[in-house]
Amino acid sequence: MNLVLFGPPGAGKGTQAKVIQDQRGLPQLSTGEMLRSAIASGSTLGREVDAILARGDLVSDDIVVSIIEERLKKPDCVKGAVFDGFPRTIAQAEALDRLLAGMGRRIKLVVELKVNDEILIERVRQRIAQGLSRQDDNPETLRNRLAVYYRSTAPLIDFYKLQGKVVSIDGMEPVATVTKQIADVIDARLAARVE
Ligand code: AMP
Numbered sequence: 001m002n003l004v005l006f007g008p009p010g011a012g013k014g015t016q017a018k019v020i021q022d023q024r025g026l027p028q029l030s031t032g033e034m035l036r037s038a039i040a041s042g043s044t045l046g047r048e049v050d051a052i053l054a055r056g057d058l059v060s061d062d063i064v065v066s067i068i069e070e071r072l073k074k075p076d077c078v079k080g081a082v083f084d085g086f087p088r089t090i091a092q093a094e095a096l097d098r099l100l101a102g103m104g105r106r107i108k109l110v111v112e113l114k115v116n117d118e119i120l121i122e123r124v125r126q127r128i129a130q131g132l133s134r135q136d137d138n139p140e141t142l143r144n145r146l147a148v149y150y151r152s153t154a155p156l157i158d159f160y161k162l163q164g165k166v167v168s169i170d171g172m173e174p175v176a177t178v179t180k181q182i183a184d185v186i187d188a189r190l191a192a193r194v195e
Helices: 013-024 031-041 044-055 061-072 090-102 117-129 139-153 156-162 175-192
Strands: 002-006 028-030 081-084 107-114 166-170
Touching: 002 013, 002 156, 013 028, 013 081, 013 107, 013 175, 028 031, 028 061, 031 044, 031 061, 031 081, 044 061, 044 139, 061 090, 090 107, 090 156, 107 156, 107 175, 117 139, 156 166, 166 175
Parallel strands: 002 081, 002 107, 028 081, 107 166
Antiparallel strands: none
């Protein structure tokens, strides 16, 4: 199954994608992690995107789509994947649909994690206090990441709602509760065999 985890920065997409990867053997495809590892490796791509991530802006659609295109060719994606932080624009979603269609696959489910801004800001504060913060986990960059999310990414939910693919979950519940709810949604979708 190909599924998209959707939600604002700090909603818990990465945490839940890792659980799905472990439990179901569907690889977590996180463009954010791929870009951070390109930066860490000092590659040309990494140097190109470093400042963009530091500001909390979006990397160009062409770059992330080609990263995903390459990643989808790997054999571990043959049974599907969990998209985490991708797509982030309508153009990316359309490109993903085209890529998957070319492989005889499709997005089957979009799980939206709903979390209030105040909670997202508080989660980042906690990560900073615990020394677990990333370069782009600071109050100013987070404000920009949220603005970018509402401007460029949130409209995508209607794109997927029109396709009848969205299930919304309260991402403010404890992690284990969210995990269970996502598992139930995936099982229901698998059982329904929606084509
Ligand atoms: P994330 O780890 O998903 O929060 O992503 C971290 C940063 O990587 C974002 O703030 C963007 O700068 C960049 N990024 C990750 N995924 C995408 C994407 N699909 N489109 C554009 N930029 C992205």
